[in-house]
Amino acid sequence: MDHPNIVRILKAFSDEKDHVVVYNFIFPLAIGNLKELFLADLGKETSVSKLVSTLWLQFEGLGSGVSHLHENGIAHRDIKPSNVLLYQDSSPSRLTAKIADFGLAVGTQDNPKFEVGSVDAKSALKYADPEMRTRSSGPETSQNPPTREELWKADIWTLGAVYTEMLSYLVRGPTGVTEFRNFITTTKNNLTSDQISDSMYDDGIKVKAQVLEWLNTLANWENRAGEIVPLIQSMLNESSKRPTASIVVERLSNVIRLVRFTPWTHVPKPGYTDSWKVRLEEKLGAPIDWKPFASVKRACSPGMTRVLWEWYDEWLEMDLPQDKAEQYRKSCKPLSQITAQDRGHPVESFDGSGSTIAPEHPNAPTSTQGDLSSASSSTTGPSSQALPLSRGAVPGTNHFREIYWCVDIPWSERRVTYLMALKVDGLSGNGEDGRICDDMTLCKVLLQSYNKIRGFRGTLLSWKTCVDLRFIKFARIYTDSAEVSGLKVELPPSKDYDYELISPDEVHMNIASKQILRGFSKREWGYHLTTTLSLIPKKKDSTLNFNMGSQGWGLHAIEGFSLTKILIWVAVLNGVGIAFVVLWLVFVSKTDLQNAFVPVTYFMTVILLGLAVPQLLGAA
Known part of the structure:
Protein backbone atom coordinates (compact mmCIF):
# COMPACT_ATOMS: atom_id res chain seq x y z
CA MET A 1 0.00 0.00 0.00
CA ASP A 2 1.58 3.24 -1.16
CA HIS A 3 0.09 5.96 1.02
CA PRO A 4 1.76 8.56 3.28
CA ASN A 5 -0.39 7.50 6.24
CA ILE A 6 0.00 3.72 5.87
CA VAL A 7 3.20 2.10 7.09
CA ARG A 8 5.48 0.93 4.29
CA ILE A 9 6.57 -2.72 4.34
CA LEU A 10 10.28 -3.03 3.52
CA LYS A 11 10.53 -6.80 3.67
CA ALA A 12 8.48 -9.82 4.74
CA PHE A 13 9.51 -13.35 5.72
CA SER A 14 8.01 -16.38 7.48
CA ASP A 15 9.30 -18.64 10.22
CA GLU A 16 7.92 -22.09 11.06
CA LYS A 17 8.27 -23.65 14.49
CA ASP A 18 6.32 -26.62 15.86
CA HIS A 19 4.15 -26.59 12.75
CA VAL A 20 3.18 -22.95 13.46
CA VAL A 21 3.98 -20.46 10.73
CA VAL A 22 4.78 -16.93 11.93
CA TYR A 23 4.93 -14.09 9.41
CA ASN A 24 7.30 -11.21 10.09
CA PHE A 25 7.39 -7.78 8.51
CA ILE A 26 10.10 -5.16 8.46
CA PHE A 27 9.11 -1.49 8.20
CA PRO A 28 10.84 1.85 8.88
CA ARG A 257 -7.14 24.99 8.04
CA LEU A 258 -5.17 28.13 8.79
CA VAL A 259 -8.59 29.68 9.30
CA ARG A 260 -10.86 28.27 11.99
CA PHE A 261 -14.63 28.10 11.61
CA THR A 262 -16.70 27.62 14.77
CA PRO A 263 -20.51 27.34 14.69
CA TRP A 264 -22.33 29.63 17.09
CA THR A 265 -23.42 26.70 19.25
CA HIS A 266 -19.77 26.01 20.18
CA VAL A 267 -18.66 29.60 20.78
CA PRO A 268 -18.15 30.23 24.53
CA LYS A 269 -20.71 32.60 25.98
CA PRO A 270 -19.37 35.95 27.23
CA GLY A 271 -19.05 36.54 30.97
CA TYR A 272 -20.92 39.07 33.06
CA THR A 273 -18.33 41.81 32.54
CA ASP A 274 -18.42 41.42 28.76
CA SER A 275 -22.22 41.43 28.75
CA TRP A 276 -22.18 44.65 30.78
CA LYS A 277 -19.75 46.23 28.29
CA VAL A 278 -22.00 45.32 25.37
CA ARG A 279 -25.06 46.78 27.11
CA LEU A 280 -23.16 50.03 27.76
CA GLU A 281 -22.22 50.30 24.09
CA GLU A 282 -25.87 49.79 23.15
CA LYS A 283 -26.92 52.55 25.54
CA LEU A 284 -24.35 54.96 24.11
CA GLY A 285 -25.20 54.00 20.54
CA ALA A 286 -21.52 53.73 19.66
CA PRO A 287 -18.75 51.14 20.04
CA ILE A 288 -16.06 51.64 22.67
CA ASP A 289 -12.33 51.06 22.45
CA TRP A 290 -11.81 49.44 25.87
CA LYS A 291 -8.05 49.87 26.08
CA PRO A 292 -6.24 49.80 28.49
CA PHE A 293 -8.58 46.99 29.61
CA ALA A 294 -9.28 43.79 27.70
CA SER A 295 -11.43 44.12 24.61
CA VAL A 296 -15.01 42.94 24.89
CA LYS A 297 -15.78 39.29 24.09
CA ARG A 298 -19.05 39.25 22.20
CA ALA A 299 -21.62 36.51 21.88
CA CYS A 300 -22.00 34.80 18.52
CA SER A 301 -25.59 35.23 17.36
CA PRO A 302 -27.68 32.19 16.37
CA GLY A 303 -27.15 31.18 12.76
CA MET A 304 -23.69 32.78 12.64
CA THR A 305 -20.23 31.23 12.36
CA ARG A 306 -17.20 32.63 14.16
CA VAL A 307 -14.13 32.78 11.95
CA LEU A 308 -10.68 33.06 13.52
CA TRP A 309 -7.40 33.64 11.73
CA GLU A 310 -3.83 34.45 12.68
CA TRP A 311 -2.13 37.66 11.58
CA TYR A 312 1.37 38.57 12.72
CA ASP A 313 1.21 35.95 15.50
CA GLU A 314 -2.11 37.26 16.86
CA TRP A 315 -5.59 35.80 16.55
CA LEU A 316 -8.36 37.92 15.05
CA GLU A 317 -12.02 37.01 14.69
CA MET A 318 -15.24 37.93 12.90
CA ASP A 319 -18.79 36.57 12.83
CA LEU A 320 -20.35 35.66 9.48
CA PRO A 321 -23.68 34.23 8.34
CA GLN A 322 -23.37 30.50 7.76
CA ASP A 323 -23.70 30.77 3.96
CA LYS A 324 -20.97 33.44 3.78
CA ALA A 325 -18.70 31.41 6.06
CA GLU A 326 -19.20 28.30 3.94
CA GLN A 327 -18.44 30.25 0.77
CA TYR A 328 -15.23 31.54 2.31
CA ARG A 329 -14.30 28.11 3.69
CA LYS A 330 -14.24 26.65 0.19
CA SER A 331 -11.62 29.18 -0.90
CA CYS A 332 -9.18 28.23 1.89
CA LYS A 333 -6.60 25.52 1.38
CA PRO A 334 -6.53 22.74 4.03
CA LEU A 335 -3.63 23.03 6.47
CA SER A 336 -2.34 19.60 5.50
CA GLN A 337 -1.65 20.98 2.02
CA ILE A 338 0.24 24.05 3.24
CA THR A 339 3.97 23.83 2.57
CA ALA A 340 6.82 25.81 4.04
CA GLN A 341 6.96 27.79 0.82
CA ASP A 342 3.25 28.66 1.15
CA ARG A 343 3.83 29.97 4.64
CA GLY A 344 6.74 32.09 3.51
CA HIS A 345 9.15 30.83 6.16
CA PRO A 346 10.58 27.47 7.29
CA VAL A 347 8.10 25.53 9.40
CA GLU A 348 10.61 24.58 12.07
CA SER A 349 8.76 24.57 15.37
CA PHE A 350 5.25 24.68 16.75
CA ASP A 351 3.79 26.18 19.89
CA GLY A 352 1.20 24.64 22.17
CA SER A 353 -1.71 26.14 20.28
CA GLY A 354 -0.93 24.30 17.08
CA SER A 355 0.20 27.35 15.13
CA THR A 356 3.64 27.79 13.67
CA ILE A 357 6.25 30.06 15.19
CA ALA A 358 7.80 32.42 12.67
CA PRO A 359 11.52 33.07 12.84
CA GLU A 360 12.32 36.49 14.20
CA HIS A 361 14.05 38.43 11.50
CA PRO A 362 13.35 41.87 10.06
CA ASN A 363 12.53 40.83 6.51
CA ALA A 364 10.98 37.42 6.41
CA PRO A 365 10.07 36.14 2.93
CA THR A 366 6.76 37.86 2.21
CA SER A 367 4.40 35.60 4.14
CA THR A 368 3.52 34.06 7.49
CA GLN A 369 1.17 31.69 9.21
CA GLY A 370 -1.20 34.56 9.87
CA ASP A 371 -2.34 34.52 6.27
CA LEU A 372 -5.63 33.00 5.34
CA SER A 373 -4.99 30.84 2.34
CA SER A 374 -2.26 29.59 0.11
CA ALA A 375 -3.78 30.89 -3.11
CA SER A 376 -1.08 32.76 -4.96
CA SER A 377 -2.71 34.45 -7.90
CA SER A 378 -0.98 37.69 -8.85
CA THR A 379 -3.83 39.08 -10.87
CA THR A 380 -5.23 42.41 -9.89
CA GLY A 381 -8.78 43.26 -9.07
CA PRO A 382 -11.52 40.91 -7.94
CA SER A 383 -11.07 37.21 -8.49
CA SER A 384 -12.17 33.98 -6.90
CA GLN A 385 -8.85 33.59 -5.07
CA ALA A 386 -8.57 33.77 -1.29
CA LEU A 387 -6.01 36.00 0.38
CA PRO A 388 -2.61 35.15 -1.14
CA LEU A 389 0.19 34.13 1.14
CA SER A 390 3.00 35.60 -0.88
CA ARG A 391 2.99 39.03 -2.36
CA GLY A 392 6.35 40.69 -1.74
CA ALA A 393 6.58 44.43 -2.36
CA VAL A 394 3.81 46.16 -4.23
CA PRO A 395 4.51 45.81 -7.96
CA GLY A 396 6.23 48.72 -9.61
CA THR A 397 9.19 50.88 -8.68
CA ASN A 398 8.61 54.61 -8.85
CA HIS A 399 5.04 54.35 -10.09
CA PHE A 400 2.71 55.69 -7.39
CA ARG A 401 -0.79 54.54 -6.74
CA GLU A 402 -3.20 56.10 -4.27
CA ILE A 403 -5.27 54.91 -1.34
CA TYR A 404 -8.11 57.26 -0.40
CA TRP A 405 -8.60 57.77 3.32
CA CYS A 406 -11.81 59.44 4.55
CA VAL A 407 -11.92 60.84 8.10
CA ASP A 408 -14.68 62.75 9.95
CA ILE A 409 -13.74 66.14 11.37
CA PRO A 410 -14.60 66.53 15.09
CA TRP A 411 -16.30 69.54 16.70
CA SER A 412 -17.75 70.88 13.44
CA GLU A 413 -21.19 72.50 13.05
CA ARG A 414 -22.23 69.80 10.61
CA ARG A 415 -20.77 66.40 9.83
CA VAL A 416 -17.74 66.90 7.61
CA THR A 417 -15.70 64.10 6.06
CA TYR A 418 -12.28 64.96 4.62
CA LEU A 419 -10.42 62.97 1.99
CA MET A 420 -6.66 62.38 1.97
CA ALA A 421 -4.78 60.61 -0.84
CA LEU A 422 -1.96 58.35 0.39
CA LYS A 423 0.86 57.25 -1.89
CA VAL A 424 1.71 53.58 -2.41
CA ASP A 425 4.91 52.39 -4.09
CA GLY A 426 7.15 49.34 -4.20
CA LEU A 427 10.12 50.89 -2.43
CA SER A 428 11.08 49.91 1.09
CA GLY A 429 10.60 52.39 3.89
CA ASN A 430 9.38 52.98 7.42
CA GLY A 431 6.41 55.24 6.67
CA GLU A 432 8.10 58.40 7.91
CA ASP A 433 7.96 59.96 4.43
CA GLY A 434 4.24 59.11 4.08
CA ARG A 435 4.82 56.38 1.52
CA ILE A 436 3.18 52.97 1.92
CA CYS A 437 5.00 49.81 0.89
CA ASP A 438 3.88 47.06 3.31
CA ASP A 439 1.45 46.31 6.13
CA MET A 440 3.49 48.12 8.75
CA THR A 441 3.77 51.36 6.79
CA LEU A 442 0.11 51.08 5.76
CA CYS A 443 -1.08 51.06 9.39
CA LYS A 444 1.46 53.68 10.41
CA VAL A 445 0.58 56.15 7.65
CA LEU A 446 -3.19 55.65 8.08
CA LEU A 447 -2.93 56.40 11.80
CA GLN A 448 -0.69 59.42 11.27
CA SER A 449 -3.04 60.78 8.60
CA TYR A 450 -6.06 60.15 10.82
CA ASN A 451 -4.56 62.25 13.63
CA LYS A 452 -3.42 64.93 11.16
CA ILE A 453 -6.88 65.37 9.63
CA ARG A 454 -8.55 65.51 13.03
CA GLY A 455 -6.01 68.03 14.28
CA PHE A 456 -5.74 69.49 17.79
CA ARG A 457 -9.47 69.28 18.50
CA GLY A 458 -9.60 65.63 17.57
CA THR A 459 -6.42 64.64 19.37
CA LEU A 460 -6.95 66.43 22.70
CA LEU A 461 -10.58 67.53 22.99
CA SER A 462 -12.32 64.54 21.45
CA TRP A 463 -13.00 61.36 23.42
CA LYS A 464 -13.39 59.40 20.20
CA THR A 465 -11.03 57.31 18.12
CA CYS A 466 -11.13 55.00 15.10
CA VAL A 467 -12.79 51.71 16.10
CA ASP A 468 -13.72 50.32 12.68
CA LEU A 469 -13.15 50.78 8.94
CA ARG A 470 -15.53 50.64 5.98
CA PHE A 471 -14.86 50.33 2.29
CA ILE A 472 -16.97 53.08 0.75
CA LYS A 473 -17.87 54.73 -2.51
CA PHE A 474 -17.70 58.51 -2.05
CA ALA A 475 -18.32 61.72 -4.03
CA ARG A 476 -16.74 65.19 -3.81
CA ILE A 477 -19.12 67.84 -2.50
CA TYR A 478 -17.28 70.87 -3.93
CA THR A 479 -14.81 71.38 -6.76
CA ASP A 480 -11.18 71.44 -5.60
CA SER A 481 -12.27 70.58 -2.07
CA ALA A 482 -11.22 67.69 0.13
CA GLU A 483 -14.71 67.39 1.56
CA VAL A 484 -16.56 64.25 0.46
CA SER A 485 -19.77 62.40 1.23
CA GLY A 486 -20.07 58.65 1.61
CA LEU A 487 -22.51 57.05 -0.83
CA LYS A 488 -22.50 53.31 -0.07
CA VAL A 489 -20.42 50.49 1.35
CA GLU A 490 -18.86 48.46 -1.46
CA LEU A 491 -15.64 47.44 -3.18
CA PRO A 492 -14.56 49.26 -6.38
CA PRO A 493 -14.45 47.87 -9.93
CA SER A 494 -11.19 46.19 -10.90
CA LYS A 495 -10.65 48.24 -14.06
CA ASP A 496 -9.71 51.37 -12.09
CA TYR A 497 -8.44 49.97 -8.79
CA ASP A 498 -5.72 47.47 -8.00
CA TYR A 499 -6.42 44.99 -5.19
CA GLU A 500 -6.87 41.29 -4.58
CA LEU A 501 -10.25 40.01 -3.58
CA ILE A 502 -11.28 37.50 -0.95
CA SER A 503 -14.68 36.14 -1.78
CA PRO A 504 -17.29 37.03 -0.63
CA ASP A 505 -16.92 40.81 -0.36
CA GLU A 506 -18.14 40.88 3.24
CA VAL A 507 -15.25 38.64 4.29
CA HIS A 508 -12.76 40.75 2.34
CA MET A 509 -13.81 43.97 4.07
CA ASN A 510 -13.94 42.39 7.52
CA ILE A 511 -10.49 40.86 7.27
CA ALA A 512 -8.81 44.01 5.98
CA SER A 513 -10.45 46.33 8.53
CA LYS A 514 -9.68 44.14 11.54
CA GLN A 515 -6.06 43.68 10.50
CA ILE A 516 -5.59 47.43 10.04
CA LEU A 517 -7.22 48.20 13.40
CA ARG A 518 -4.95 45.68 15.10
CA GLY A 519 -1.99 47.24 13.30
CA PHE A 520 -2.82 50.66 14.76
CA SER A 521 -1.90 49.42 18.24
CA LYS A 522 0.94 47.13 17.20
CA ARG A 523 4.40 48.18 18.33
CA GLU A 524 6.62 45.26 17.31
CA TRP A 525 6.19 43.86 13.80
CA GLY A 526 9.18 41.53 13.54
CA TYR A 527 8.88 41.10 9.77
CA HIS A 528 7.24 43.02 6.96
CA LEU A 529 4.49 41.61 4.75
CA THR A 530 2.02 43.02 2.24
CA THR A 531 -0.95 40.70 2.81
CA THR A 532 -3.16 43.49 4.19
CA LEU A 533 -1.95 46.08 1.72
CA SER A 534 -2.89 43.76 -1.15
CA LEU A 535 -6.54 43.90 0.01
CA ILE A 536 -6.81 47.70 -0.05
CA PRO A 537 -8.12 49.27 -3.31
CA LYS A 538 -5.47 51.47 -4.91
CA LYS A 539 -6.23 53.89 -7.76
CA LYS A 540 -4.26 52.62 -10.72
CA ASP A 541 -3.33 55.21 -13.30
CA SER A 542 -4.22 58.78 -12.44
CA THR A 543 -5.17 60.87 -9.46
CA LEU A 544 -8.78 61.34 -8.47
CA ASN A 545 -10.84 63.96 -10.31
CA PHE A 546 -11.25 67.19 -8.30
CA ASN A 547 -14.58 68.23 -9.87
CA MET A 548 -17.73 68.41 -7.78
CA GLY A 549 -19.62 65.12 -7.86
CA SER A 550 -16.62 63.06 -8.99
CA GLN A 551 -16.65 59.64 -7.37
CA GLY A 552 -14.07 57.27 -5.99
CA TRP A 553 -13.56 54.38 -3.59
CA GLY A 554 -11.59 54.29 -0.39
CA LEU A 555 -11.55 53.62 3.35
CA HIS A 556 -13.71 55.47 5.88
CA ALA A 557 -12.73 55.65 9.56
CA ILE A 558 -15.64 54.80 11.86
CA GLU A 559 -15.40 56.43 15.27
CA GLY A 560 -16.30 55.28 18.75
CA PHE A 561 -15.47 56.27 22.29
CA SER A 562 -11.95 55.74 23.61
CA LEU A 563 -11.84 54.67 27.25
CA THR A 564 -8.16 55.64 27.37
CA LYS A 565 -8.95 59.25 26.40
CA ILE A 566 -11.80 59.46 28.91
CA LEU A 567 -9.59 58.12 31.71
CA ILE A 568 -6.82 60.57 30.80
CA TRP A 569 -9.24 63.50 30.98
CA VAL A 570 -10.64 62.35 34.33
CA ALA A 571 -7.11 61.82 35.69
CA VAL A 572 -5.91 65.25 34.51
CA LEU A 573 -8.94 67.06 35.94
CA ASN A 574 -8.60 65.21 39.24
CA GLY A 575 -4.91 66.07 39.31
CA VAL A 576 -5.67 69.76 38.71
CA GLY A 577 -8.40 69.65 41.36
CA ILE A 578 -6.17 68.07 43.99
CA ALA A 579 -3.43 70.60 43.24
CA PHE A 580 -5.95 73.44 43.66
CA VAL A 581 -7.16 72.04 47.00
CA VAL A 582 -3.58 71.74 48.26
CA LEU A 583 -2.77 75.32 47.25
CA TRP A 584 -6.01 76.54 48.89
CA LEU A 585 -5.13 74.84 52.17
CA VAL A 586 -1.58 76.20 52.08
CA PHE A 587 -2.21 79.81 51.06
CA VAL A 588 -5.88 80.55 51.91
CA SER A 589 -7.13 78.52 54.84
CA LYS A 590 -5.70 75.41 56.40
CA THR A 591 -9.10 74.33 57.75
CA ASP A 592 -11.54 75.45 55.03
CA LEU A 593 -11.62 72.12 53.17
CA GLN A 594 -15.27 72.49 52.11
CA ASN A 595 -14.75 75.81 50.30
CA ALA A 596 -11.62 74.40 48.69
CA PHE A 597 -13.62 71.62 47.02
CA VAL A 598 -16.57 73.76 45.87
CA PRO A 599 -14.82 75.56 42.97
CA VAL A 600 -12.95 72.38 42.03
CA THR A 601 -16.15 70.34 41.83
CA TYR A 602 -17.91 73.04 39.84
CA PHE A 603 -14.96 73.41 37.45
CA MET A 604 -14.66 69.65 36.82
CA THR A 605 -18.41 69.24 36.32
CA VAL A 606 -18.60 72.05 33.75
CA ILE A 607 -15.58 70.76 31.81
CA LEU A 608 -16.75 67.14 31.76
CA LEU A 609 -20.31 68.04 30.77
CA GLY A 610 -19.03 70.44 28.12
CA LEU A 611 -16.98 67.67 26.57
CA ALA A 612 -19.34 64.75 27.14
CA VAL A 613 -22.77 66.07 26.14
CA PRO A 614 -21.94 67.13 22.55
CA GLN A 615 -20.11 63.86 21.92
CA LEU A 616 -22.87 61.72 23.40
CA LEU A 617 -25.38 63.54 21.21
CA GLY A 618 -23.21 62.98 18.15
CA ALA A 619 -22.62 66.68 17.62
CA ALA A 620 -18.86 66.38 18.11
Missing part, protein backbone atom coordinates in the same frame (compact mmCIF):
# COMPACT_ATOMS: atom_id res chain seq x y z
CA LEU A 29 11.64 2.47 12.54
CA ALA A 30 9.01 4.66 14.21
CA ILE A 31 9.61 6.92 17.20
CA GLY A 32 6.60 5.36 18.91
CA ASN A 33 2.84 5.03 18.62
CA LEU A 34 -0.22 6.97 19.73
CA LYS A 35 -0.75 4.79 22.80
CA GLU A 36 2.74 5.58 24.09
CA LEU A 37 2.09 9.26 23.42
CA PHE A 38 -1.22 9.18 25.30
CA LEU A 39 0.47 7.47 28.27
CA ALA A 40 2.99 10.36 28.37
CA ASP A 41 5.92 7.99 27.79
CA LEU A 42 6.70 9.36 24.36
CA GLY A 43 5.69 12.97 25.04
CA LYS A 44 8.57 13.37 27.52
CA GLU A 45 11.03 13.45 24.63
CA THR A 46 11.88 17.09 23.94
CA SER A 47 11.93 16.68 20.17
CA VAL A 48 8.51 14.99 20.23
CA SER A 49 6.86 17.39 22.69
CA LYS A 50 7.66 20.35 20.42
CA LEU A 51 5.84 18.68 17.54
CA VAL A 52 2.78 17.30 19.35
CA SER A 53 0.53 20.09 18.10
CA THR A 54 1.21 19.03 14.49
CA LEU A 55 -1.04 16.04 15.16
CA TRP A 56 -3.94 18.33 14.27
CA LEU A 57 -2.90 17.63 10.68
CA GLN A 58 -3.14 13.88 11.16
CA PHE A 59 -6.91 13.73 11.58
CA GLU A 60 -7.20 14.17 7.84
CA GLY A 61 -4.15 11.98 7.21
CA LEU A 62 -5.48 8.97 9.11
CA GLY A 63 -8.88 9.37 7.49
CA SER A 64 -7.20 9.42 4.10
CA GLY A 65 -5.28 6.24 4.98
CA VAL A 66 -8.47 4.37 5.93
CA SER A 67 -10.18 5.66 2.79
CA HIS A 68 -7.28 4.34 0.70
CA LEU A 69 -7.64 0.88 2.30
CA HIS A 70 -11.38 0.78 1.63
CA GLU A 71 -10.93 1.90 -1.97
CA ASN A 72 -8.57 -1.03 -2.44
CA GLY A 73 -11.02 -3.54 -0.93
CA ILE A 74 -9.39 -3.91 2.49
CA ALA A 75 -10.93 -3.60 5.96
CA HIS A 76 -8.36 -3.08 8.74
CA ARG A 77 -10.56 -4.30 11.65
CA ASP A 78 -8.03 -3.31 14.33
CA ILE A 79 -7.59 0.47 14.28
CA LYS A 80 -6.46 1.58 17.74
CA PRO A 81 -3.79 3.91 19.18
CA SER A 82 -1.14 1.19 19.52
CA ASN A 83 -1.52 0.41 15.81
CA VAL A 84 -0.94 3.99 14.73
CA LEU A 85 2.81 4.57 14.45
CA LEU A 86 4.39 8.00 14.68
CA TYR A 87 7.21 9.23 12.48
CA GLN A 88 9.05 12.53 12.62
CA ASP A 89 9.34 14.33 9.29
CA SER A 90 12.04 16.92 8.83
CA SER A 91 10.63 19.04 6.00
CA PRO A 92 8.39 20.42 7.27
CA SER A 93 9.16 19.39 10.85
CA ARG A 94 6.08 17.54 12.09
CA LEU A 95 4.73 14.21 13.29
CA THR A 96 3.12 11.88 10.78
CA ALA A 97 0.74 9.13 11.89
CA LYS A 98 0.73 5.86 9.92
CA ILE A 99 -1.65 2.93 10.19
CA ALA A 100 0.09 -0.39 10.92
CA ASP A 101 -0.58 -4.00 12.04
CA PHE A 102 -2.72 -5.69 9.41
CA GLY A 103 -2.95 -8.99 11.31
CA LEU A 104 -6.76 -8.89 11.35
CA ALA A 105 -7.19 -7.13 8.01
CA VAL A 106 -9.28 -8.88 5.38
CA GLY A 107 -10.15 -8.36 1.76
CA THR A 108 -13.78 -7.35 1.57
CA GLN A 109 -14.28 -9.58 -1.44
CA ASP A 110 -13.68 -12.61 0.81
CA ASN A 111 -15.96 -14.12 3.44
CA PRO A 112 -14.24 -12.85 6.61
CA LYS A 113 -14.32 -14.86 9.81
CA PHE A 114 -13.87 -13.12 13.14
CA GLU A 115 -11.67 -15.40 15.27
CA VAL A 116 -13.73 -15.62 18.44
CA GLY A 117 -11.55 -16.04 21.51
CA SER A 118 -8.19 -15.22 19.91
CA VAL A 119 -5.91 -12.75 21.67
CA ASP A 120 -5.89 -10.42 18.66
CA ALA A 121 -9.66 -10.44 18.42
CA LYS A 122 -10.10 -9.65 22.10
CA SER A 123 -7.62 -6.79 21.79
CA ALA A 124 -9.49 -5.41 18.80
CA LEU A 125 -12.78 -5.50 20.70
CA LYS A 126 -11.74 -2.71 23.07
CA TYR A 127 -12.20 -0.15 20.29
CA ALA A 128 -14.70 -2.14 18.21
CA ASP A 129 -18.13 -0.82 17.35
CA PRO A 130 -21.20 -2.17 19.20
CA GLU A 131 -22.29 -4.26 16.23
CA MET A 132 -18.98 -6.16 16.10
CA ARG A 133 -18.94 -6.56 19.87
CA THR A 134 -22.41 -8.10 19.75
CA ARG A 135 -21.43 -10.31 16.81
CA SER A 136 -18.28 -11.57 18.57
CA SER A 137 -20.25 -12.60 21.66
CA GLY A 138 -22.83 -14.49 19.60
CA PRO A 139 -22.71 -17.69 17.54
CA GLU A 140 -19.64 -18.61 15.49
CA THR A 141 -19.34 -15.80 12.97
CA SER A 142 -18.30 -18.01 10.07
CA GLN A 143 -22.00 -18.92 9.88
CA ASN A 144 -22.96 -15.26 9.85
CA PRO A 145 -20.08 -13.29 8.30
CA PRO A 146 -20.21 -9.49 8.28
CA THR A 147 -20.84 -7.79 4.97
CA ARG A 148 -18.35 -5.52 3.24
CA GLU A 149 -20.27 -2.42 4.31
CA GLU A 150 -20.40 -3.61 7.93
CA LEU A 151 -16.64 -4.08 7.97
CA TRP A 152 -16.05 -0.62 6.55
CA LYS A 153 -18.51 0.96 8.99
CA ALA A 154 -16.69 -0.85 11.82
CA ASP A 155 -13.43 0.79 10.70
CA ILE A 156 -15.13 4.19 10.77
CA TRP A 157 -16.22 3.61 14.39
CA THR A 158 -12.74 2.57 15.54
CA LEU A 159 -11.22 5.54 13.71
CA GLY A 160 -13.73 7.80 15.49
CA ALA A 161 -12.67 6.26 18.82
CA VAL A 162 -9.02 7.03 18.02
CA TYR A 163 -9.99 10.55 16.99
CA THR A 164 -11.74 11.02 20.35
CA GLU A 165 -8.57 10.15 22.26
CA MET A 166 -6.40 12.24 19.93
CA LEU A 167 -8.68 15.22 20.47
CA SER A 168 -8.65 14.67 24.24
CA TYR A 169 -4.86 14.66 24.20
CA LEU A 170 -4.50 17.73 22.00
CA VAL A 171 -7.04 19.80 23.94
CA ARG A 172 -6.33 18.67 27.51
CA GLY A 173 -2.65 17.75 27.27
CA PRO A 174 -0.85 14.60 28.51
CA THR A 175 -3.62 13.82 31.03
CA GLY A 176 -6.38 14.22 28.45
CA VAL A 177 -6.92 10.54 27.63
CA THR A 178 -6.89 9.55 31.30
CA GLU A 179 -9.44 12.30 32.04
CA PHE A 180 -11.56 11.03 29.16
CA ARG A 181 -11.53 7.41 30.34
CA ASN A 182 -12.35 8.45 33.90
CA PHE A 183 -15.20 10.64 32.65
CA ILE A 184 -16.86 7.83 30.67
CA THR A 185 -16.35 5.10 33.29
CA THR A 186 -19.70 3.62 34.22
CA THR A 187 -20.80 0.92 36.66
CA LYS A 188 -23.88 -1.25 36.29
CA ASN A 189 -24.71 -4.58 37.93
CA ASN A 190 -21.28 -4.51 39.60
CA LEU A 191 -19.61 -4.25 36.19
CA THR A 192 -17.33 -1.26 35.66
CA SER A 193 -16.24 -0.22 32.16
CA ASP A 194 -14.34 2.72 30.65
CA GLN A 195 -14.97 1.62 27.07
CA ILE A 196 -16.62 3.86 24.49
CA SER A 197 -19.32 1.26 23.91
CA ASP A 198 -19.98 -1.72 26.10
CA SER A 199 -22.64 -4.07 24.79
CA MET A 200 -22.59 -6.04 28.07
CA TYR A 201 -25.10 -3.64 29.55
CA ASP A 202 -25.67 -0.96 26.95
CA ASP A 203 -29.30 -0.70 25.92
CA GLY A 204 -29.24 -0.69 22.15
CA ILE A 205 -26.45 -0.28 19.59
CA LYS A 206 -25.05 3.10 20.50
CA VAL A 207 -22.17 5.05 21.95
CA LYS A 208 -22.20 5.91 25.64
CA ALA A 209 -23.91 9.20 26.43
CA GLN A 210 -20.86 10.16 28.51
CA VAL A 211 -18.69 10.05 25.38
CA LEU A 212 -20.92 12.54 23.56
CA GLU A 213 -20.97 14.78 26.64
CA TRP A 214 -17.17 14.71 26.80
CA LEU A 215 -16.87 15.62 23.13
CA ASN A 216 -19.20 18.59 23.59
CA THR A 217 -17.05 19.73 26.51
CA LEU A 218 -13.92 19.57 24.32
CA ALA A 219 -15.75 21.63 21.69
CA ASN A 220 -16.31 24.39 24.24
CA TRP A 221 -12.67 24.34 25.31
CA GLU A 222 -11.04 24.63 21.87
CA ASN A 223 -12.26 26.20 18.62
CA ARG A 224 -10.70 23.55 16.40
CA ALA A 225 -12.30 20.83 18.51
CA GLY A 226 -15.65 22.51 17.95
CA GLU A 227 -15.22 21.98 14.21
CA ILE A 228 -14.18 18.32 14.46
CA VAL A 229 -16.58 17.12 17.18
CA PRO A 230 -19.74 16.93 15.00
CA LEU A 231 -17.86 14.68 12.56
CA ILE A 232 -16.57 12.39 15.32
CA GLN A 233 -20.07 12.11 16.79
CA SER A 234 -21.39 11.02 13.40
CA MET A 235 -18.60 8.40 13.18
CA LEU A 236 -19.73 7.01 16.55
CA ASN A 237 -23.34 6.83 15.44
CA GLU A 238 -25.20 3.63 14.67
CA SER A 239 -23.79 1.77 11.68
CA SER A 240 -26.28 2.89 9.04
CA LYS A 241 -25.72 6.57 9.87
CA ARG A 242 -21.92 6.63 9.86
CA PRO A 243 -20.17 8.45 7.01
CA THR A 244 -17.90 6.64 4.60
CA ALA A 245 -14.13 7.11 4.86
CA SER A 246 -14.11 9.35 1.78
CA ILE A 247 -16.75 11.62 3.34
CA VAL A 248 -14.70 11.76 6.56
CA VAL A 249 -11.69 12.97 4.57
CA GLU A 250 -13.78 15.49 2.65
CA ARG A 251 -15.25 16.96 5.82
CA LEU A 252 -11.88 17.06 7.59
CA SER A 253 -10.32 18.85 4.63
CA ASN A 254 -12.84 21.62 5.30
CA VAL A 255 -11.88 21.82 8.98
CA ILE A 256 -8.12 21.70 9.60
